[in-house]
Amino acid sequence: MANLASTYQSQGRLDEAEKLFVQVIEAQETKLGVDHPDTLTSMASLASTFWNQGRLDEAEKLGVQVIEAQETKLGVDHPDTLTSMANLASTYGNQGRLDEAEKLGVRVMEVSKAKLGVDHPNTLTSIGNLASTFWNQGRLDEAEKLFIQH
Template identity: 35%
Template sequence: MALFERQAAERERDLGPDHPDTLSSRNNLGGAAQQQGRLDRAVPLFERNLADAERVLGPDHTDTLTYRNNLAGAYEAAGDPARAVPLYIDALTGRERLLGPEDIRTLGCRDNLARAHELTGHPARAIPLHERTLAARERVLGPGHPDTLLSLTNLAYAHHRARNRERSAVLFAQALANGERHFEPGRPATRHVRELLGHVRSG
């Protein structure tokens, strides 16, 4: 993290606190702090960065949308997914408008929002988001891509949490079959399916 701290400090000194490169470095520093579990450091960095980006770049700039998504992720990691939800919604709306509904960054943000809904006890709100992401990934990436399998698994688990047990079982069976067809047993995509299926069966 020391490298990110030095880079952020140097850019703020040489370019000023509002330069886009300074904002990018501060975002990287926040990400490094979050990876190390320093959420007490990460959250204020992301909060400051988003406020500065909204003021300097505008609320709909692609970088601003990234910083908004990252702040939401930090709130979620800090155990406050309810605070993350409106930020994810704003970031997703902006990315759908500027980047399109099937851009990889849009799909990732939609995944994030769906997960936050599940964490706040609203899996029914996550289901249509997972369905849209799955359909997009099947079209763009194909059924044999790890991200497509992840979306199918996420949808199955959301149905499980919403107590749609029959639909969940069908989707998990499909995910397991797809994983075994397209991936080796030790691949992360296949392991993820098996781990979730084991969790569902044990619960």
């Protein structure tokens, strides 16, 4: 069911994806528990669906909930946690909350460098995302430095 929901999301069938993700999460919470990694992954996917629907406040709320659970269950340096943090930073950026996006983006970049290495694709993505945040803040020199590093 989760795979079908992801397929719907990829096809842009966001309402169908949302409904199916909700069903998946309800079943996973019952069978696996609210903090099981599979449940958290489905919740992150639902947050992404909200983001794609332009429902940024709901994406933010669910994203924060997912990150808090992932940090406890998986750790702050787990790739899933870092991905959720990067997604939340993107949500903040789209909400115009650039200082919060920057703070979270810096954290993702630093942890990614330490955990995954400076040349890992996820680390490079986090550097590019932070550079974009700097660009949106009008901090062009800092953005340029990161883009060159990226």
